[in-house]
Amino acid sequence: MSIFPSSGRRRVSQPPIISVRNLSKTYASGFTALKNVKLDIQRGEIFALLGPNGAGKTTLIGVICGLVKASAGQVIADGHDIQREYRLVREKIGLVPQELHTDAFESVWATVNFSRGLFGKPRDPSLIEKLLRELSLWDKKDARIMTLSGGMKRRVMIAKALSHEPKILFLDEPSAGVDVELRRDMWQLVRRLRDSGVTIILTTHYIEEAEEMADRVGIIRQGELILVEEKAALMRKLGKKQLRLQLKTPLAAIPDTLAGYALELAGEGQTLIYTYDDQQDDTGIAELLRRLAAQGIDFRELQSSQSSLEDIFVSLVQGRP
Numbered sequence: 001m002s003i004f005p006s007s008g009r010r011r012v013s014q015p016p017i018i019s020v021r022n023l024s025k026t027y028a029s030g031f032t033a034l035k036n037v038k039l040d041i042q043r044g045e046i047f048a049l050l051g052p053n054g055a056g057k058t059t060l061i062g063v064i065c066g067l068v069k070a071s072a073g074q075v076i077a078d079g080h081d082i083q084r085e086y087r088l089v090r091e092k093i094g095l096v097p098q099e100l101h102t103d104a105f106e107s108v109w110a111t112v113n114f115s116r117g118l119f120g121k122p123r124d125p126s127l128i129e130k131l132l133r134e135l136s137l138w139d140k141k142d143a144r145i146m147t148l149s150g151g152m153k154r155r156v157m158i159a160k161a162l163s164h165e166p167k168i169l170f171l172d173e174p175s176a177g178v179d180v181e182l183r184r185d186m187w188q189l190v191r192r193l194r195d196s197g198v199t200i201i202l203t204t205h206y207i208e209e210a211e212e213m214a215d216r217v218g219i220i221r222q223g224e225l226i227l228v229e230e231k232a233a234l235m236r237k238l239g240k241k242q243l244r245l246q247l248k249t250p251l252a253a254i255p256d257t258l259a260g261y262a263l264e265l266a267g268e269g270q271t272l273i274y275t276y277d278d279q280q281d282d283t284g285i286a287e288l289l290r291r292l293a294a295q296g297i298d299f300r301e302l303q304s305s306q307s308s309l310e311d312i313f314v315s316l317v318q319g320r321p
């Protein structure tokens with residue numbers, strides 16, 4: 001991406017850019033939204049924080065960005081304690097909040113330039129122009145914010161968050177209210193940012209978004225970070241494979257002789273589904289097919305599918321990994 005000079009892909013051996021240590025947050029109401037969270041974010045990665053509504057994602061981002069005061073624990077961002085060295089940390093962070101709040105009467109150009117000024121950075125019209133062009137907002141630069149669509153407003157929020165050239169960008173639900181096409185554009189932008197050296201932490205309800213973009217995934221449930229894993233490893237480890245057989249003759253029930261197999265019937269007995277673990281040396285498929293043949297159960301078609309990150313997420317947050 002042209003906004004920032006390219007610094008190549010991440011080098012995992014470097015110390016983490018953000019280190020969250022034993023973080024807890026209990027709100028004044030007495031509700032504990034974060035419970036002893038420990039998390040390292042690597043320099044230059046895209047980290048997706050997934051969790052159901054109310055799991056504590058926004059609270060965690062709020063604490064790291066210095067907007068919410070932790071009840072216990074510590075956060076170090078780029079070598080600085082977020083509480084003791086708040087100003088230093090704030091300069092390195094860009095935040096695109098979930099709720100859109102911009103000055104409705106200002107122009108796009110004025111509001112993004114103003115954001116840069118808030119961080120005490122000198123004016124840099126060419127940088128802001130590049131940013132607006134990257135975000136497909138250049139032709140709207142003189143438009144008042146209130147005249148923009150929801151998706152455009154969200155892109156203005158991203159431009160504001162990037163206006164002071166932060167090293168770390170937080171995107172809280174970046175796709176909320178953004179149509180499919182724009183979402184894809186935004187994913188590309190986020191990847192280009194990552195490739196230019198910016199570390200990106202996003203929260204999302206769209207699992208597809210994490211599946212598409214994230215290098216690592218963290219899953220948060222009721223204030224606890226229950227899992228942090230490389231996305232590819234997570235999908236390999238927890239992803240289940242399924243074999244679907246379209247039967248020639250529907251079955252009323254799974255025969256007792258096949259009771260030892262993880263089989264289900266779907267489509268009014270027309271489809272037999274076998275779930276297996278492809279990490280095992282023996283998937284059991286060959287033996288199953290032999291047994292089906294011996295029973296005279298014939299099929300027209302055979303397909304295999306792999307579970308998505310969504311399937312994994314649902315089983316994890318429901319507590320049955």
Ligand SMILES: Nc1ncnc2c1ncn2[C@@H]1O[C@H](COP(=O)(O)OP(=O)(O)OP(=O)(O)O)[C@@H](O)[C@H]1O
Pocket residue numbers: 027028029031032033051052053054055056057058059060
């Ligand atoms: N200021 C507050 N006072 C009391 N409780 C709060 C406050 N802010 C958030 N909470 C509670 O903390 C919990 C976590 O909220 P948070 O907004 O962090 O969740 P989230 O994972 O971001 O959810 P969502 O996906 O719905 O945005 C929720 O139960 C919420 O009601």
